[in-house]
Amino acid sequence: MRTLRLAASQVRWVNTSFWRNPSRAFFTFAFPLMFLVIFCALLGNGTVDLGPVTVNQSTYYVAAMATFGVISACYTNLAISTSFQRESGQLKQIDGTALPSASFLVGRIVHAMAMGALLVVITAAFGRIAYQAQVPSGITLVEVLVMMVVGSAAFCALGLALSAAIPNADAAPAIVNASILPLLFISGIFIPFGTDTPQWIKWVADVFPVRHFALGMQAGFIGTPFHWSDVAVVAAWGLLGLLLAVRFFSWEPRR
């Protein structure tokens, strides 16, 4: 109970400090929107064949950039900021107080999930206004919410797990990007799969959580079939991330 109450108050403090770093807040939110504008400008008039449905490029990219937004708010941001806080001694400092570790970590996870959700809303609204893209409603809204909650939690856990493997803060952005950018590319986030996409790319993408998360979000936004198996794969990765984070998370910099 105390742990939960303190986690809730941590969310507020994290949020206060998040918005006081304007460049960080700006780029967290600007990045996905900027990509959305670029992709739509380059390719917005074409269509994407998703098997059962064919949609406008802009509609496709609104779903894809919403997916990208959640991943960068949860996985990328949390992994990098945790590495930085570890290196600067903030984690060791907080570890020496009566604040339960779980409250500290849950506070950061919940805040990252909230930022991810806000990004989805902003991306959807922007896509709706600027590109008349479809936005989820009714049953697809429920599906997108389920995928969003499971996905953002899973990517937070994976981000924390990865931060345990990052030796120092200087290396953090490079390692985080090296781990996620290739997956974003092979999972159809930036470049939709076409009929000529090599089979091996699809196989590799199917192993990792990004593709499944993207399919779930797409189902919510576009109305492609929603598969619970996608949710299950993402959840399994999240669980793996959680186990690794619990096992290897460190409050002190590596010596």
Next chain:
Amino acid sequence: MATGTDLAVEVRGLTKRYGDLEALGGIDLEIRRGEIFGLLGPNGAGKTTTVEILEGYRDRDGGTVSVLGYDPATERPEILLRAGIVLQSTGVEPYLSVRETLRMYATFYPSPRPVDELLELVGLADKRDERVNHLSGGQQRRLNMAMALVGDPDLLFLDEPTTGFDPSARHEAWAVVKDLASLGATVVLTTHYMDEVQFLADRVAVIVKGHIVAEGPPSALGLDHAVRTRIRYRPPAGVDVPDRFRGEAAADGFVVIEDDEPVRRLHELTGWALEAGVDLDDLEVSRPSLEEVYLQLTDGAPATPTPGSAPEAGA
């Protein structure tokens, strides 16, 4: 010997190794409730390792440790509710203000101290709305102290609280620590400054190479003797220097006088020189370096075993 309930910290036979390096070779400590206890030693002696084991940051290899009646290895949360920690180097969330930081820390504890009162105590009242990343080094250190105090701790750990301070900042920090102790908290302080323990500590343990080599009140440890002020001058040729100013002759032609009352001795010396019309070349007054002092203190202490010479590892 104090009984268990009088003790804030009790350590028996504490050992710790980092690989081949023996960091602590069997340490015993008894720290009484309400006292300011100084752990004095040169860099790398094992001070931080010792307090970080007490704080539960590190696991010990051997021995027993009780902090406020709890074992830091298994009951750390109980200790953290009742103890405040000022780490040797630390980081604080940079984008919150001083007051917000303390308000956040106050939420961690069942009966926190009023934040505004704390700000007065550590002298940060006029910086309350300043962002943490805009504070000077000394102000950040005082914020660290306030953060450690906000839970109204029974026990306060200060790991080298004034390292890197200028003299006036050190004296301010000392005044704060004295104030805290007067509130009834036990203070465990590590430092390599002899004058710091002399000014602050009720009792001191001197640690060198992972072993306690001396323990007791600062006055009983010969710290006064060890830090006796030294007057040096070059006696002019052909002048008969009175016996009381002869001191010891150093190899470089200087005469060295060590004294507990340097002001009086210096007054007498210069008085005599003026009266006799004698020039005291290169007259200087100094205090011994830290290294010299530790050499004196560790003289006659039990020899520390060299790593690997005794089969006591992990005992």
